Amino acid sequence: MSTVFLHVGQCGNQVGIPFWKRAAKDENVKNGRTFLHEDGTQRSLHIDSEPKVIAKINKTNTVRKKNLVFGRRGRGTNWALGYNGLLKKGEDHIVEDTMEMLRKEIERCDSYSGCVLMHSLSGGTGSGLGSRLCEMVRDEYPMSHLVSCSFAPCQSGESPLQHYNSLLTLAYLNRYTDCNILTHNDLILERLQKKMETVSFNQMNENIAAALCGVTLPTDTLTTKCGASIGMEPWEMVRSLCPHPGNKIVQINHIARSKLSWEAMMSQLLLNLHRYDKDGKPYRSLSTLIVARGDSTDSFHSAMKTLEKKVKNAYSCVPWNPYPIDIWTARNNLSGSKSASLSVASNHSSVVDYLDFLLSRSQTMYKAGAYLHWYWRYGATEIWLKIYGIFPAILLIALAPMSVHMQSDLVSTGLTVVVASTALVSFGYASICVAEIFVLYERTAQTGYDEGKKEGFEDGQAEGFRLGEEECKIPTTTPPQYCQEISDAVTTILKEEEDERADEIEIIITGLRMNTRNKLNTCLPDAGCTTAGCSMKTISSGTFCVPDELN
Incomplete structure (x- = not known):
């Protein structure tokens, strides 16, 4: 099962760089041919409205040069401009070129299963062009899977249009995707600031890439008896975490440590979990997926016998789901080192707080008519x-x-x-x-x-x-x-x-x-x-x- 990755906009491409560096170190990725071609090139497309970030990716030898699609002018953090494109002739070619390159990339796959789209919610290219591509990919390949890895901006504000952009993009993602893995910049920044005084964008991108690799890269649980990975991890995650089409927003908690037991790692990971809303009511989880990497001694399943009740209580799993927790393991860790990592993906209702905030801000601005002229334009x-x-x-x-x-x-x-x-x-x-x-x-x-x-x-x-x-x-x-x-x-x-x-x-x-x-x-x-x-x-x-x- 082959997967094609679409990295859209500056944020999507910058996260893609550490993502592919980690993926290239995984032996199952090299041998399985689900993420890479036989010649070692990535099954990925890199799209941006300006050449700055694409030029950096062009220096690597693992990307097919024709899969780099870029324009000459940015989209000004405007969803409408990213979705509809520019008015001038010769500039509105990004969508057509991307779909043509995607068609060729899919034709190179022996068994194409779906696309993974990485993009931001606030940028003009990531939000507007990402929504447009999401709509067109679903229209062209309706029977294939489509997963979005979207990155929410800081609530303090990066752009005056970010609330509109995020709202419109999330509406399109809920309409066309099978699963939306939502990452909050505020939460990533909060966790990293507990470890270090200053946090750079590269460190945030590394942290996000590690979490995404934790749930998408091959595992021993889903590997065939002959030892070959068939690349079903992203789509099995959708099956496990998104049983209801109206609830498709997934959030990931990730931790990587060395010289710690599984019990200690799980305890540290659960400390970062938001369990209650502002009224003191517990959040609920439809389903939870736990991926343990670095389990060289096959000890994680025995540890989960004591940890399962603790995880269910922390995530407040709904009682009507008979199997609320799914467990995958892998002997090797992402970086190939002796350390271990835990990635917990959950369909968790804590996302409601962010959505309520987003809706209230957008409604307030919309009633006041703030910045709407940029969209009419x-x-x-x-x-x-x-x-x-x-x-x-x-x-x-x-x-x-x-x-x-x-x-x-x-x-x-x-x-x-x-x-x-x-x-x-x-x-x-x-x-x-x-x-x-x-x-x-x-x-x-x-x-x-x-x-x-x-x-x-x-x-x-x-x-x-x-x-x-x-x-x-x-x-x-x-x-x-x-x-x-x-x-x-x-x-x-x-x-x-x-x-x-x-x-x-x-x-x-x-x-x-x-x-x-x-x-x-x-x-x-x-x-x-x-x-x-x-x-x-x-x-x-x-x-x-x-x-x-x-x-």
């Missing part, structure tokens, strides 16, 4: 951002992890998942009804924007609207007729749930609590615009009744 529109960005991000990111956080037993878990899933489905249907009204207009605008890019206009958006309206004469005055039928069907489903629970199902959208059932029945074309929370909006040649939050 490069092809994003307000309607598009609301329908395809903010609302799906709030639902897909906030509601799904919260279902893990609220689980306590089998019964409550089932009800929580049903409620969250029903809310997602119902809002999805409502979004279809509303989005169908705008979709033709948006297609017109996007077509015009593309034409504006080809013609090299400075104001691609304004010129795009004009060209699009001239070339795409599509009527937008008639809303879809099936919206009422969809509303009735979903209302029946929600009515049954309300009768059983005897209370209303509520979801949080842009800080307002609204009834899901009312959401579906509000602002439909035949209901007029007399309902509170609705208002008329003129779009192109038609006037429609839409919810205020879409106005």
